[in-house]
Amino acid sequence: MTAAPRSAPTIPMIKVLGTISLLCGILIVATQVTTLARIRHNKEAMMHESIEQLLPGIQKQINYGIEPSGDLKILPGLEGEGHRFFAGYDVNGNFLGVVIETSDRGYADVINAMYAYAPDTQTITGFQVIDMRETPGLGDRIRSDPGFLDNFKSIDAKGDHPITTVKHGTKKHPWEIDAISGATVSSRAVGRMLQKSVQEKASIIAHNLDRIKQGK
Numbered sequence: 612m613t614a615a616p617r618s619a620p621t622i623p624m625i626k627v628l629g630t631i632s633l634l635c636g637i638l639i640v641a642t643q644v645t646t647l648a649r650i651r652h653n654k655e656a657m658m659h660e661s662i663e664q665l666l667p668g669i670q671k672q673i674n675y676g677i678e679p680s681g682d683l684k685i686l687p688g689l690e691g692e693g694h695r696f697f698a699g700y701d702v703n704g705n706f707l708g709v710v711i712e713t714s715d716r717g718y719a720d721v722i723n724a725m726y727a728y729a730p731d732t733q734t735i736t737g738f739q740v741i742d743m744r745e746t747p748g749l750g751d752r753i754r755s756d757p758g759f760l761d762n763f764k765s766i767d768a769k770g771d772h773p774i775t776t777v778k779h780g781t782k783k784h785p786w787e788i789d790a791i792s793g794a795t796v797s798s799r800a801v802g803r804m805l806q807k808s809v810q811e812k813a814s815i816i817a818h819n820l821d822r823i824k825q826g827k
Contacts, residue, residue: 649670657741658725665727665737666699666707673698673826683819685754696728698823708736711812715804718796720744722753725771726763726805730816730823733770735805738763743797750797759798762788768809773814 663669674686677694686695699707709730714723722745727737740754753759765783766774774786776799782789788805790798816823 624692661725661739661741662697662699662710665710665725665739668701669699669707670702670827671700671704673700673823675823677815681815681818683822685712692825694811696816698826699824702741704826706826709816711742711808711810713804715800715807717743717745717800718750718794720747722797722800722804724801724804726808728768728809728813730820732811733811733813735763735766735768735774738801738805745794745797749791750794752791752794753797753801756791759789759791766805768805768813770809770813774802774806776807 662672674697675683675695678684678688697710701707709728710725711728712725714721723742724740726735729736745751768774772786776788776790779790779792788802
């Protein structure tokens with residue numbers, strides 16, 4: 612006598628699989644939220660540190676967002692990305708300058724950086740790389756090479772001449788950046804990102820400078 616085939620416990624199996632899927636989904640979401648929060652915290656800490664280094668003596672900062680119309684709005688904390696800049700003030704409330712985010716494609720990937728800009732003199736007074744994946748020992752020297760970073764103590768950003776990266780050892784003008792030998796692509800990316808950023812934001816900052824100086 613042939614035994615009758617067993618019927619698969621369809622409903623209980625579906626319930627078990629559904630529960631497992633739900634738990635997996637919850638774990639994935641929880642892990643993602645926790646990871647994103649940690650990444651955001653680390654990024655904000657790095658940005659705070661960079662702003663303090665780019666504007667020595669800073670005690671207060673305001674995050675200004677740039678509206679499509681060119682008007683400014685104050686953003687809470689370090690929230691927002693892209694069209695924004697940070698204004699810095701000393702302990703007495705005196706305006707020190709602004710720090711602006713910028714980026715451009717380097718040799719290996721996008722280079723993300725921040726630079727200090729003095730609106731009164733229309734000069735760039737500091738530069739720091741925030742994130743990059745340039746070639747170790749070559750392109751990544753744009754982060755730490757003393758000679759290269761000396762370029763940014765005072766770069767003419769008035770707009771009479773574009774900010775330009777030139778071959779190492781040939782810099783003659785205050786709007787030029789002396790490239791790192793062997794890292795020309797990365798060095799040129801820095802020149803491009805600064806020129807583009809100044810073109811986009813300098814006139815907006817100048818138009819709103821009185822308000823920015825008052826921290827309003």
